[in-house]
Amino acid sequence: xxxxxxxxxxxQEFEVPRHPSQTxxxxxxxxxxxxxxxxxxxxxxxxxxxxxxxxxxxGVPRWTCRTHVDRVVRNDALEVGPLKNLPVIRDLVTDxxxxxxxxxxxxxxxxxxxxxxxxxxxxxxxxxxxxxxxxNIECIGCGVCYxxxxxxxxxxDYLGPAALxxxxxxxxxxxxxxxxxxxxxxAGDAGCHSxxxxxxxxxxxxxxxxPTAGIAGLKREITKAVVRGKF
Amino acid sequence: xxxxxxxxxxxxxxxxxxxxxxxxxxxxxxGLTAAxxxxxxxxxxxxxxxxxxxxxxxxxxxxxxxxxxxxxxxxWRGRSRDVVLSLFALxxxxxxxxxxxxxxx
Numbered sequence: 001x002x003x004x005x006x007x008x009x010x011x012q013e014f015e016v017p018r019h020p021s022q023t024x025x026x027x028x029x030x031x032x033x034x035x036x037x038x039x040x041x042x043x044x045x046x047x048x049x050x051x052x053x054x055x056x057x058x059g060v061p062r063w064t065c066r067t068h069v070d071r072v073v074r075n076d077a078l079e080v081g082p083l084k085n086l087p088v089i090r091d092l093v094t095d096x097x098x099x100x101x102x103x104x105x106x107x108x109x110x111x112x113x114x115x116x117x118x119x120x121x122x123x124x125x126x127x128x129x130x131x132x133x134x135x136n137i138e139c140i141g142c143g144v145c146y147x148x149x150x151x152x153x154x155x156x157d158y159l160g161p162a163a164l165x166x167x168x169x170x171x172x173x174x175x176x177x178x179x180x181x182x183x184x185x186x187a188g189d190a191g192c193h194s195x196x197x198x199x200x201x202x203x204x205x206x207x208x209x210x211p212t213a214g215i216a217g218l219k220r221e222i223t224k225a226v227v228r229g230k231f
Numbered sequence: 232x233x234x235x236x237x238x239x240x241x242x243x244x245x246x247x248x249x250x251x252x253x254x255x256x257x258x259x260x261x262g263l264t265a266a267x268x269x270x271x272x273x274x275x276x277x278x279x280x281x282x283x284x285x286x287x288x289x290x291x292x293x294x295x296x297x298x299x300x301x302x303x304x305x306x307w308r309g310r311s312r313d314v315v316l317s318l319f320a321l322x323x324x325x326x327x328x329x330x331x332x333x334x335x336x
Contacts, residue, residue, distance in 0.1 A: 154303035189302070193234040219234070226232055 001073060003027055005039065006056075006081035007091050012036075024064035024072065025053050028080060028092065041092040048206065051142025055092050056081040061147040063206045083147035085160075099143050099160065106163035107185040110170060111178040121175045129172045136214050137169050138207050145201035145211055157190040161201035161211035164192050168214030171221055180230060183222050187231075192218040233295050240292040247285040272334040279335040286327030294320045 001018055004011045005028070014031050025043055032039040043053035048066040055064050058072050058079050072078065086094035114121060123130050145161035146152055152160050159167075167186045170176050186192050192215045201211040225231040258268060272278050294316040301307040301316075 151303070187232075194299070222232075223235055226235060 001069070002077040003031065004077065004079045005031060005092070006079075007039070008088070011079070018069065022069045024055070024057050024062070024067045024069060024078065024080065027069060027078065028055075028064060039092070040090040049140070051140040051144075051206075054083055054142045054144050054147070056084060056147065061144040061204055063142060063144070066206060083143055085147050085149065085152045086143065094143070096143060099146055099162070100141070102159045102163040103141075103166055105185065106159045106167040106191070107178065107182050108163060108166040108170070110173070110176060112175050113177045114175075123174060127174070129174055132217065133169045133172045136165050136209050136211070139165055139209060140207065142206065144204050144206055148200040148204040150198055150200060151194050151196060155189070155194055158194050159186065159191055161195075161215065164195075164218060165209065165211040165214040168211075168217050171218065180225065183218070183225055183231065186218050187222050192222070195219075233298070236291050237295040240288040240295075243284065243288040244292055247281070247288060250281070251285065269334060273336070275335070279331060282331035282334075283328065286324060286331055289327060290320050290324040293323060 001016055003014045003016050005014060014035050016027050016030055016035075019026070025046065028039070028041050029043075032041065041053075041055070043065065044050040046053075046065045048063055051063065053064045054061060056062075056079075057064065057067055058074060060072075061083055062072075064080075069078065080092065082088045082092045082094045086096065086099060089095050112121070125131075125134075139162055141162060143162070145165075149158070149161055151158045164186055167182055171179060171182050176182075188194075195212070195215045197212055197216070199212045202209070202213070205211065222231065297319070298312065298316055301312050
């Protein structure tokens with residue numbers, strides 16, 4: 001098949017043999033090892049755990065290690081590029097700093113009150129808040145949602161689905177002590193209120209999470225806080 | 232909170248637009264003339280109140296929506312945009328109330 005790979009200089013065409021159960025990561029690895037060793041790309045685990053091999057495949061952000069060529073090939077051709085909405089370092093490698101800095105800006109760090117001298121905080125797994133946290137907690141920070149998000153493309157300050165989803169899981173965490181500060185950090189033009197609910201993040205998330213639901217939850221919590229005069 | 236104002240005014244508009252459209256269809260089907268319509272609206276405080284609420288909701292809703300459109304489509308942010316949109320809100324309020332009062336008095 002023909003594979004068009006986005007390099008710094010533009011798209012470069014390669015001819016790659018097809019194999020059964022071949023993934024897009026296999027294709028990129030074949031190109032780098034057998035055709036052009038100067039190709040830069042990033043991967044680690046190869047089994048969908050680390051999230052570092054995310055790229056744009058035929059215009060769609062995906063984990064290349066979990067994407068079979070059979071599922072995405074069109075007319076015996078593939079187009080592979082770096083994730084969108086992130087600066088490119090080289091070829092298929094993006095600079096993820098801004099993506100993770102936004103997690104910090106969304107106050108993505110847990111802030112508990114207990115010390116090691118206190119007893120464990122017992123959280124009931126069936127409690128409504130914990131159920132909501134559980135449904136969104138498995139994010140591994142691959143950046144697929146961020147690359148899929150239209151609002152990030154239009155508004156570079158927008159915190160993005162992953163950072164807002166992280167904030168949501170902390171707002172709903174009953175052990176956390178920073179609720180109002182968190183809501184302030186994610187309100188306004190750079191935060192949850194800019195989300196248009198296009199749901200591209202939810203559509204593309206390889207973990208099948210719904211950042212959209214989390215962002216809607218943040219809007220709800222902020223509205224409640226405003227009504228109660230706690231914002 | 233602009234977002235809350237936007238959502239609340241949208242809820243009001245959903246009702247107002249439905250009533251407004253229903254009234255237009257009713258007036259057209261009934262074959263009412265302009266004079267007959269004016270006869271019913273003149274001095275009717277209920278219609279004045281309804282259209283005042285309608286105008287207020289549009290005055291709140293439209294500029295906040297345009298604020299995002301300008302930011303995302305034109306990259307126009309900051310004070311200049313907000314000043315222009317505040318003036319636009321005043322223009323809508325003035326034109327809308329002028330029309331509402333026009334059929335009342």
